[in-house]
Every structure is written in C-alpha cells, then in structure tokens.
Amino acid sequence: MNKERIAIYLNEHPEFFNDFPELLKKIKALDESEMPFQPTGTLSLTDRILKRVKDDQDNLKNKLEWLVEISQANEKIQDHIFNIERLILISTNLNQLVDQLREEIRNRFALPHVCVCLVDGADHFIENKLKDRYGERGSGALKFTDQKTAGAWFPDGLKPVIRREVKGDSAVLDSPEDKEHVRSEILVPILVRGALAGALALGSREVNHFHEGQRTEYLEQMAEKLAIAVDNILLMDRLRKQSIIDKQTGLYNAGYLEPALYREFDFARRKKSHLSCLKLRVDYLTDLIDTYGESAGEQTIKSIGKVLSSNCRDCDILVRTDIGEILILLPEIDHNSALLVGQRVRKAMLALRFDAWKGFEVPAISIGAATYPGKSIATYQDLLHQATRSLNREMELARKRAV
Secondary structure (H helix, E strand, O other): OOHHHHHHHHHHOOOHHHHOHHHHHHHHHOOHHHOOOOOOOOOOHHHHHHHHHHHHHHHHHHHHHHHHHHHHHHHHHHHHHHHHHHHHHHOOOHHHHHHHHHHHHHHHHOOOEEEEEEEOOOHHHOOOOHHHHHOOOOOOOEEEEOHHHHHHOOOOOOOOEEEOOOOOOOOOOOOHHHHHHOOEEEEEEEEEOOEEEEEEEEEEOOOOOOOOOOOOHHHHHHHHHHHHHHHHHHHHHHHHOOOOEOOOOOOEOHHHHHHHHHHHHHHHHHHOOOEEEEEEEEOOHHHHHHHHOHHHHHHHHHHHHHHHHHOOOOOOEEEEEEOOEEEEEEEOOOHHHHHHHHHHHHHHHOOOOOOOOOOOOOOOEEEEEEEEOEOOEOOHHHHHHHHHHHHHHHHHHHHHHHO
C-alpha cells in the first residue's frame, strides 16, 4: 500500500486512531514547520484528525444508546406478548378467552379496539355453526364470518394487512363505536394448519399508528398461539358434550371419529406419511339380534372389540361407528401393510365361536381398506368414503360367492 492509499484510508477511517492512540499522540506532537506542506483552512491537520475521531466516538455512543433503547423496548414488548400468550393457552372457554385477550391488549398496548373474527363452518376448527353455539358478543370482541368474506380481507396472501388511515370503513371493526373512533388498523390472519380460519383485528384512534413497514412478527406470533388455543377449546367443548367410549366394546364411539380422523389425516399430510383406514362390518349381526335378541348381539360385538384391540397397535384408533360397523385408523401404515392387518384380523375372528347360537357360530366379517396418499384421496372425507366403497365391493363379492 503506497502513501496515497494510506492517506485516503486514514481520511475515510478515523476510527483507526481508536486502536492506535499512541500514533495520534505522535501526530499531535508534530510541529507544523516540520511538515512537508502548509495546512489549509482554519484547523490544523492534527485538529482535523482529532475532530473526526471525536465525532466518530460521539456517533458510536449515540448508536449504542439507540441500540440499548431498542433492546429495552423489544424486551418490554416480548414480555407483554409472553404474558398474553400464556393467558391464551390456559383459557378453556372461548368467550372468556376473547374477553381476556381484549383486556390485556388494551392495558399493555393501549389499543382500545380489539376483535377476534372466526370463520364459521370451516373445516379447520372441526366444528360447525360457531355463531349459533357461542354467539357474537355485544361488545364486538368476538365475531364470525364466512370463508369467502375472510379471504377477501387478505388479497395479497395470508399476511398482515395494515391501513394507516381508516375513515369508518373497516371490514372487521365495524361497530358504531369502532366506526366513530378507529383511525388506523391492522388485520392479522389466524391460521390453522396453514389455512385461513379468521383474523385478529386491532384498531387505534390515531392516524398512522399502524403504518407500512411496521414490524408485525410479534402480532403474527400472538395470532398463531390464538389459533392453537381456539382449536383446542372447540375440540374440548365438543368432547365434553359427549362420552367418547362405546360401553359395549370399549372402543371409541362414533362421536370421536371426525376429530380423530381429521387430526390423523392432517398429521399424515404435513409429515408426508401414510394413513390407512380399515372399515369392518359384522355382516350377520342384525340377523343374530333378530334371532337371539339384543344380549347375543352385545356379547358378539364385545368379543369382536376385544379381538380387534389385541390385534392392533396402541397407536391405532378403533371406533365403533354403527351397530355392526367398526373403523380402524392405522397411522403410518401403507396400503399393503393395511391389507396384512386386515388378513390378521380376519384370521383372528376365526378363533371366535358362539356354539350357543346355531347358524351364527362364527362371525361373518367384511373388511374394506383405503390409504392416503392414494388416488382420489385429497381430504379425510375422501379417505372415509374410499374405505366405504371398498367395503361395499367386498360385501357384494361375498354375496356372489355365497350364491
């Protein structure tokens, strides 16, 4: 590096002297008469260097102070978010959850206008008719809408929408009080397993309180926890309203099928794994009951339930869906393996004998199978329908063989 480059570097990087103060002392000690040129301007070369260094130090100090202030502000925001999330995740009642969330946001962020709007009738929440069940709050804190309307709120994708100036035309904050006072707003999508299931709306009484370029990751994080909490509350509410165990067989009853199938299908789809479904029908059960009575049918189906349980894994889900129908969900089992499970179950049934009931000594069983991923299976309903079609074909073949 030649002298010219050294001079340019020192001129552009006065902070160099922060690391080599002894060099700066030597420069300061030089007499101007000893320099090969006469300095121009009102400040000597040494003074200019000292001024540049001091300005750089002051600038660095200001930057450090600014970083500390930002860090403290972020820490405070994070503390608020943590406490709100903790409140959300321990709530067990939807209306109570929304009221507490609204109160916390008002107190911690000084935002008086808060609304949670959920999509009613969507598949995401394993629940229909939310509005009929929970009702819209008079305060406007909890609302319900349809999928199409909610989708229109986010025309550019599932990300927060900010309006720095609102003039009584908010799509969500539309109560008389909101229309009168809300001057800027943000809509944060509530996503359940990647799909839109509602929105968290926050409104300020100041124009430009929410503005383009504003950080939204904290609010997105809050909306994510809100989605988990709402999903769990709806599931718990549904399960509380019904017993999930079939008394005769000890298996799950029909009320447990939809949430279990929904959950397992979603897991298989996200993990790119298999989910197989066996649908089993005890073909002669109705005739047995007509001939020998209800107690014979109960004893038969109870014995079949025990055989099925002993021939399935702990993670398999067995659901009695009708008088003589049982559904078996086999997580992470492909189609060929599911057929082997069906063969094992069929073989185990041959060991069951009811000698007291002539003509019905050995249960007549038909089994249909379906597996995701598979042709024409895009939803959990498709998986169930495919297993039913497979069962119907099996029963039709059985009738032809009998003839």
